[in-house]
Amino acid sequence: MGKELWTAGSRGEPISLYAGFNDLDEARFIVDTIKEKVDEGYNRREIAILYRSNAQSRVLEETLIRQGMPYRIYGGHRFYERLEIRNALAYLRLLLNRDDDASLERIINVPARGIGTRTVEILRERARHTDVTLWQALHDGLADASLKGRAGNAIQAFADLIERLDNETAGMSLHEIIAYVIEHSGLIEHHRSEKGEKGQARVENLEELINAARAFTQGEALDPPETGEGGVALEAFLSEAALNAGEHEADEFEDGVQLMTLHSAKGLEFPVVFIAGVEEGLFPHRMSLEEPGRLEEERRLCYVGLTRAMRKLYLTYAEIRRMHGKETFQRASRFLREIPAEYMEEVRLRGQISRPVTAMRPAVGLSRQTSVNGGGDLPSLSLGQRVLHPVFGEGVILNAEGEGERARVQVSFEGEGDKWLVLGFAKLTPL
Template sequence: HSIAHRLLRTHWQDARLPQHFQIIDSDDQLRLIKRLLKDYSIDDERFPPRQVQGFISGCKEEGLRPHQVNVNGDAYLAQMVELYERYQFTCERGGLVDFGELLLRSLELLRDNPPLLNHYRERFGHVLVDEFQDTNTLQYAWLKLLTGQQTPMTAVGDDDQSIYGWRGAKVENIRRFEEEFPNTHTVRLEQNYRSTSAILEAANTLISHNSERLGKNLWTDGAEGEPISVYAGFNDLEEARYIVDTIKEKVNEGFNRRDVAILYRSNAQSRLLEETLIRQGMPYRIYGGHRFYERLEIKNALAYLRLLLNRDDDASLERVINVPTRGIGTRTVEIVRHHAREQSVSLWQALHDAIQDGTLKGRAGNAVQAFTNLIEQLDNDTSGLPLHEIIDHVTARTGLIEHHQSERGEKGQARVENLEELVNAARAFTHGDAFETPEAGEGMAALEAFLSEAALNAGDHEAEEFEDSVQLMTLHSAKGLEFPVVFIAGVEEGLFPHKMSVEEPGRLEEERRLCYVGVTRAMQKLYL
């Protein structure tokens, strides 16, 4: 993206851009799409903004402009293409360039301007690309165009570590490199300086089940090392306790806590691990992410639950009044906030006042009325239900689950899994099977106790950056890191390999590559 940006800044006129074009990030892009849907009165439930964003980004990653997308008579796809067209028109009118556009526009710049392309082919005597297995279709086309048949290129990568297919990466790029670049000389870097022989043997055997590999066999002249330990717990709680107890043993043997990493496939798995570590007084850090109760979707769900308990909780109301999007904009909220200040009442009361006295009319008034009705209806519907059913009902009826299901790729799926894990946490809380928690009763009393527990768990339990602490992270976050002791949690079908990958051979192979990455993070000892 950086080199594409420099090209476009230098040749802005040839690229048909204003001189001072602005780069927009993913959040800016999403806001722009939401505004477009509103301006053209397009149903954002049928065309969720994140889904539209994913479609546009996906098209650009494949190098496709709106007119190049084959709709095949599909009315829904045709509407998506029209949205892509309107989005692009809005960007060009405002001099805005998103990340996908940086690459696509710079590719078109070089492709459509042979003298300029020749200039840069002569200027760059050699091209070196790192992490080549993570390139997408557009990046690969860009590199092929820039180097042509003359400019030497060195590509460094490992097809066995291609784990970002859900982000558009194409493992076939590195696999077909030798075919598309004649006279390629391949150097296999097979000697490993990190892991023991036992760990490398497991990694080699695991990845050998994948087809169409370029092929390599890791080896070391280091020690054989300890065998890999496999533990089968009765359930996830027993697994978490085993992991923490084993870490204690390792610390007693002389390891530092920072030498230990717990890896998991899905963010939702961290919840029980975190609670177990907290109760055992063991410092930990979440690497590359948020603790369970600090995740956006969890905070939103908890805010809805707090609002059920206490309508005068202004912070919770303000957090969820337009989540998911329901047409209550910042101007409406500001009107309500002003009324609440003037009359010294809660935002909830101010909402009712604004509807009754006609301050809020039309679409805004209807949207606010629908929101207050939703909360009251939730209160009625969940009265007397067990705690986990209250939470299950709230996450479904508020639209939180559906909202995140509409998000593109693994991010949305992870958020849905976290909300499902919140229901599991509630079930464990009331049944006393988590850490011998006493019975908390049912209904609103249980909800109040659970929200207090959640607030305490979201407190200052995470270790400071330089404190000796256990490292928790997803397998994707672990790429490029190494630890003397590694635990991979939840190695069971449906969790890892992920349930969305089991039926598709291509996706199952990516799960196997992800497991390979996890196994090869371990230096001395690996637990599955």
């Protein structure tokens, strides 16, 4: 016998879709919308932000912290408290200050290099007895040959590694320093060798640390003149990371927004749900495109995410996202195209709502803006005008909204489909 499905609830609201011009804009939209929901009477604990990759939480966390909004990471750690991030920061702190005993102890055998707990204890005892730092005790032990054999060789290799990293990163920019240290310390290769998604998540978190450094020097955390370059920027960045790792997470009984991966959300429900980063390569994850059967797992995971919302669901993605320290153009996820258009609405600038662009239907009942003025060195563009993009090639402008460098245009590219682009980033050339 077949089952008849029914619901006691009334017909709900349509799914709201938001396309941020970058990941920071996406995060700001989510946090601003949460504020509106709280003003409407929702508790923060009734609102959840879901994401496919653990590394996505970094931008969301920093935006919540800046807005003074309490939050909790469900089933995991905050970005700067994750093991691989703390290890990377310890390497960076030791480059700046060899007398940082806590950082030295944390990474002296990470990745494993044959320095056991007994050797570390010998160093501690020597440092206490002679009233010097661990770094000095390490060199003293090598000098008088009290550290010898396999342990002595391993200690010497570690000391040489730190000095080499310091020398070879001289003159580099902040994000280049971090990328170099993560790679040449062996941290990223160590986690690449881990099996399964856990190792992949750790690698993605380390790559996100590089993104955080680039964002920091571009003024998203501080004004660029305050950050400086090289070691000065590194010191400022480490101070900022320490602040972000502070007591910002909501206490167990405090009303805080819930952040979690889609996997962690299984079995849970919330009145309001945001699913962030609904983009090709992120969700579905790029690994799923390389292995047979994985795409269907991603599709089922998407269904899990969609059904976590009890009253209101928001799907968001970024048109430009920092990946591996570089800004890349993103495509909206194929999963968005699989949702019937009549169940979705697109949230645009100035609070407008229209049918989603993924449905490739014109907005209903809204007056359309016919041109945009970029201002400064940016071009003024009109509907129907042909333009050239450095990546997507030639296209025709279909829609426009806003003014200035944050104005956006919808362009139809041959072979690439329709894309919303921000004038300040898109580098469009009128034809």
